[in-house]
Amino acid sequence: xxxxxxxxxxxxxxxxxxxxxxxxxxxxxxxxxxxxxxxxxxxxxxxxxxxxxxxxxxxxxxxxxxxxxxxxxxxxxxxxxxxxxxxxxxxxxxxxxxxxxxxxxxxxxxxxxxxxxxxxxxxxxxxxxxxxxxxxxxxxxxxxxxxxxxxxxxxxxxxxxxxxxxxxxxxxxxxxxxxxxxxxxxxxxxxxxxxxxxxxxxxxxxxxxxxxxxxxxxxxxxxxxxxxxxxxxxxxxxxxxxxxxxxxxxxxxxxxxxxxxxxxxxxxxxxxxxxxxxxxxxxxxxxxxxxxxxxxxxxxxxxxxxxxxxxx
Amino acid sequence: xxxxxxxxxxxxxxxxxxxxxxxxxxxxxxxxxxxxxxxxxxxxxxxxxxxxxxxxxxxxxxxxxxxxxxxxxxxxxxxxxxxxxxxxxxxxxxxxxxxxxxxxxxxxxxxxxxxxxxxxxxxxxxxxxxxxxxxxxxxxxxxxxxxxxxxxxxxxxxxxxxxxxxxxxxxxxxxxxxxxxxxxxxxxxxxxxxxxxxxxxxxxxxxxxxxxxxxxxxxxxxxxxxxxxxxxxxxxxxxxxxxxxxxxxxxxxxxxxxxxxxxxxxxxxxxxxxxxxxxxxxxxxxxxxxxxxxxxxxxxxxxxxxxxxxxxxxxxxxxxxxxxxxxxxxxxxxxxxxxxxxxxxxxxxxxxxxxxxxxxxxxxxxxxxxxxxxxxxxxxxxxxxxxxxxxxxxxxxxxxxxxxxxxxxxxxxxxxxxxxxxxxxxxx
Numbered sequence: 053x054x055x056x057x058x059x060x061x062x063x064x065x066x067x068x069x070x071x072x073x074x075x076x077x078x079x080x081x082x083x084x085x086x087x088x089x090x091x092x093x094x095x096x097x098x099x100x101x102x103x104x105x106x107x108x109x110x111x112x113x114x115x116x117x118x119x120x121x122x123x124x125x126x127x128x129x130x131x132x133x134x135x136x137x138x139x140x141x142x143x144x145x146x147x148x149x150x151x152x153x154x155x156x157x158x159x160x161x162x163x164x165x166x167x168x169x170x171x172x173x174x175x176x177x178x179x180x181x182x183x184x185x186x187x188x189x190x191x192x193x194x195x196x197x198x199x200x201x202x203x204x205x206x207x208x209x210x211x212x213x214x215x216x217x218x219x220x221x222x223x224x225x226x227x228x229x230x231x232x233x234x235x236x237x238x239x240x241x242x243x244x245x246x247x248x249x250x251x252x253x254x255x256x257x258x259x260x261x262x263x264x265x266x267x268x269x270x271x272x273x274x275x276x277x278x279x280x281x282x283x284x285x286x287x288x289x290x291x292x293x294x295x296x297x298x299x300x301x302x303x304x305x306x307x308x309x310x311x312x313x314x315x316x317x318x319x320x321x322x323x324x325x326x327x328x329x330x331x332x333x334x335x336x337x338x339x340x341x342x343x344x345x346x347x348x349x350x351x352x353x354x355x356x357x358x359x360x361x362x363x364x
Numbered sequence: 365x366x367x368x369x370x371x372x373x374x375x376x377x378x379x380x381x382x383x384x385x386x387x388x389x390x391x392x393x394x395x396x397x398x399x400x401x402x403x404x405x406x407x408x409x410x411x412x413x414x415x416x417x418x419x420x421x422x423x424x425x426x427x428x429x430x431x432x433x434x435x436x437x438x439x440x441x442x443x444x445x446x447x448x449x450x451x452x453x454x455x456x457x458x459x460x461x462x463x464x465x466x467x468x469x470x471x472x473x474x475x476x477x478x479x480x481x482x483x484x485x486x487x488x489x490x491x492x493x494x495x496x497x498x499x500x501x502x503x504x505x506x507x508x509x510x511x512x513x514x515x516x517x518x519x520x521x522x523x524x525x526x527x528x529x530x531x532x533x534x535x536x537x538x539x540x541x542x543x544x545x546x547x548x549x550x551x552x553x554x555x556x557x558x559x560x561x562x563x564x565x566x567x568x569x570x571x572x573x574x575x576x577x578x579x580x581x582x583x584x585x586x587x588x589x590x591x592x593x594x595x596x597x598x599x600x601x602x603x604x605x606x607x608x609x610x611x612x613x614x615x616x617x618x619x620x621x622x623x624x625x626x627x628x629x630x631x632x633x634x635x636x637x638x639x640x641x642x643x644x645x646x647x648x649x650x651x652x653x654x655x656x657x658x659x660x661x662x663x664x665x666x667x668x669x670x671x672x673x674x675x676x677x678x679x680x681x682x683x684x685x686x687x688x689x690x691x692x693x694x695x696x697x698x699x700x701x702x703x704x705x706x707x708x709x710x711x712x713x714x715x716x717x718x719x720x721x722x723x724x725x726x727x728x729x730x731x732x733x734x735x736x737x738x739x740x741x742x743x744x745x746x747x748x749x750x751x752x753x754x755x756x757x758x759x760x761x762x763x764x765x766x767x768x769x770x771x772x773x774x775x776x777x778x779x780x781x782x783x784x785x786x787x788x789x790x791x792x
Contacts, residue, residue, distance in 0.1 A: 064563065141679075141680060143679060143680075161681070163683045164564055164566050164635070164683065165564065165565075165635030165681060165682045165683075166681050168634065168635050169635065169680070169681060184565050184566070184683070185565030185566070186564060186565030186566075221565060247561075248558055248559070248561075248562055248568065249558050249560075249562045249563075250562055252559045253562075253563065
C-alpha cells in the first residue's frame with residue numbers, strides 16, 4: 053500500500069485505511085526508538101527540511117530526531133533567521149528549498165492553509181506540522197497511536213476533548229481522524245471557545261465538562277493559551293480551571309480506567325491537575341515517544357512513495 | 365455618424381417600452397425609436413434575437429487610480445466596464461491618496477475624459493483620508509463633481525460622526541453610501557463565520573458584524589430623516605432590516621453584488637483566495653434571502669463592487685490575501701443566469717436595478733433609452749452561453765472566482781455617447 057497524496061496536509065481528506073497504515077508502520081518504528089542502536093537506513097540519501105514560522109520545541113525536535121534516526125540529511129529553517137523577514141513570500145521560499153533537492157518539507161505556520169499553498173508550488177512532499185487553527189495531523193496521529201496502544205483499538209471508544217476547541221488545530225485533526233477510525237468524539241469547553249458549526253463534523257458538543265466526560269474511555273485536555281483571557285474569551289484562569297479543569301474528582305464521571313492525554317505543553321493546575329498528569333492513567337510521556345515513531349513512519353511512507361513510483 | 369439598431373428587443377424600464385424596435389442614433393443622441401426604419405447611410409447593427417437596453421450603470425466599483433495603477437487604472441478599468449456592458453460607473457474613493465478633496469475628484473474626472481472608455485462618476489470620501497475622524501469637505505467634493513460620498517472599505521465607526529455626516533451631506537443633496545461593518549465584531553475575521561471557517565481554521569466574520577451596522581444606519585437615517593444607501597448587502601437579516609425600515613418609510617436604498625446571489629462561503633474551500641471578499645460570501649439561506657430581496661424590491665441595485673487585485677496579492681496565505689474580485693465582466697452573465705433565466709427578475713426589472721435605480725440614487729441622467737437622450741446602449745444575448753475565461757478579461761487584474769463557469773448572457777454591443785465601443789463582443 054502507498055499513501056495516495058505526496059503530502060500530508062490534514063486528516064480531513066485522508067482515508068481510514070491510510071491512517072491505519074501509518075499507525076501500523078509506526079509500531080515498527082517504535083522498536084527502533086526503544087532499541088540500543090537508533091539508526092536505520094530507511095531515509096538514507098533523503099533530504100528533509102523543517103520550515104518553522106512559529107516557535108516549537110517538541111514538534112520540531114521530534115521531526116528532527118525522526119529524520120536522523122533514519123539516516124536522512126536534515127536541516128532547519130526558522131522564520132526568525134530566514135528571508136521571511138526580508139519580505140519573501142511563502143511560495144518563493146518554498147521554491148528555493150525545493151530546488152536544493154529537498155524530498156520533504158515539514159512546515160509549521162501561524163496561518164491556516166499555508167501548507168496547502170506550499171504543497172501546490174513544490175515537488176517535495178509537504179508535511180503539515182501545524183497551521184494556524186486548521187490542522188496538526190501528526191499530533192492527531194500520535195494521539196491515536198497512543199490510544200490504540202493503550203486501549204487495543206479505537207473503534208467504539210468514547211473520546212472527550214475538553215477546552216479551547218476554537219483555537220485548536222489538534223482538536224480539529226483528532227475530530228476527523230478519530231471519527232474515521234470509529235470513535236465517538238465529544239467536545240466541551242467555554243461557549244466562547246467552541247467554534248460555530250463544529251457539530252457538523254459529527255462531534256457531539258456539550259456545555260459542561262461533566263456531560264462530555266460521562267463514560268469516556270479517553271479524555272484529552274487541550275492547552276489553553278493564557279493570553280486568550282485578555283481577548284475576553286474567559287474571565288480568569290481561576291474560573292477556567294474551576295469549570296473546565298480536569299482533576300480526580302471530575303474524572304470520576306469518566307470510565308474508571310479512562311486514559312488521559314494532552315498535546316503539551318501542559319499548564320499544570322489549569323487544564324489538568326498535577327495529580328492527574330502524574331497519575332498512572334496519564335499517557336502524556338508516552339505520547340512524546342510515540343510522536344517520534346509516528347513521524348518516522350510518515351517520513352518513510354512519503355519518501356518511499358516518491359522513490360518507488362515505478363515499482364507499483 | 366449614424367447608427368441604426370435594427371430589430372432588437374428594446375427594454376426600457378423608465379418609458380415602459382418592451383418589444384421589437386429600431387433605434388436610430390445620430391450625433392451621439394438617440395434620434396428616433398420606431399419600426400421599419402430604412403437608412404442606408406449609417407452603421408447598421410442587426411440586433412435580431414438580442415435585447416437592447418440602456419447602458420448599464422454601476423454604482424460601486426474600484427478603479428484604483430491614483431495610487432494602485434498596478435491593479436487597475438482609469439483606462440483599463442473603463443475598458444473592462446465597457447466589455448461588461450457598463451456605460452456609466454461610479455468609482456469608490458479608497459485610492460491613494462483617498463479621493464477626499466476637490467483636487468482628487470477633478471483628477472479622476474479629467475483622466476476619465478482623456479483616457480476613459482465609459483462615463484466615470486467619482487465618489488468622494490465621507491471623512492478626511494477615510495480615517496473616520498473628521499468630515500471631508502463634502503460641499504467642495506460635490507461641486508467638484510462627486511456624485512456620492514462613502515468611506516467604502518471602512519465603516520464610519522463613530523455613530524455620532526455618521527449622524528453628522530448624514531445631516532451635513534443633506535445640505536448638498538449628495539447621497540451617502542455606507543459600508544456597514546462593525547469592525548470589533550469582524551475582529552480579525554477573513555471569511556464568513558460558520559462551519560466552513562471552523563473546519564478551515566480561519567477566523568470568522570459573523571453576519572452580525574454587517575447587520576448591527578445596517579441597523580445603526582437605518583436608525584440614524586430615520587432619526588435625521590436623511591436618506592442613506594447601504595452598500596453590498598450580503599446577509600438575510602440585513603435584507604429583513606432594510607425591508608422593515610422601508611415599510612416604516614425610512615429613506616433607505618441598498619445594493620447587492622452578483623457574488624452575493626451566486627456564491628456561498630463554500631467557494632472559499634481549499635483556501636481559495638479568489639473567493640475572499642468583504643463582506644464575505646455567506647450561506648445558502650443568505651443567497652436565497654438576497655434573491656428574495658431583489659424580487660420584492662427591498663434591494664434596489666445590483667452593483668459590481670469591481671475590486672481588481674494583482675495576482676501576487678491573491679497568491680498568498682488566505683489570512684493575508686486581498687479582499688475582492690473583479691466584477692464588470694461577469695456581472696451581467698451572473699444576473700442573467702441566476703436571476704433572469706430562473707424567473708426571479710424580468711428583463712424590465714433587471715433594467716430597473718442595473719440602469720434606472722443606480723442613476724436615480726446617484727442623481728445622474730442615465731439609465732434611460734429614449735429619444736433625445738445620450739446614446740448609451742447595451743445589446744445583449746440572453747440565450748448564448750459562454751465560459752468565463754479570466755485571461756480574456758480587459759481588466760488589468762484577473763482575480764475572479766468565476767473562471768471556468770459556464771454562464772448565460774453575453775454583451776454583444778456597448779455604445780457610449782453614440783460610439784460603438786464593443787462590437788460583436790469585441791472591444792474596439
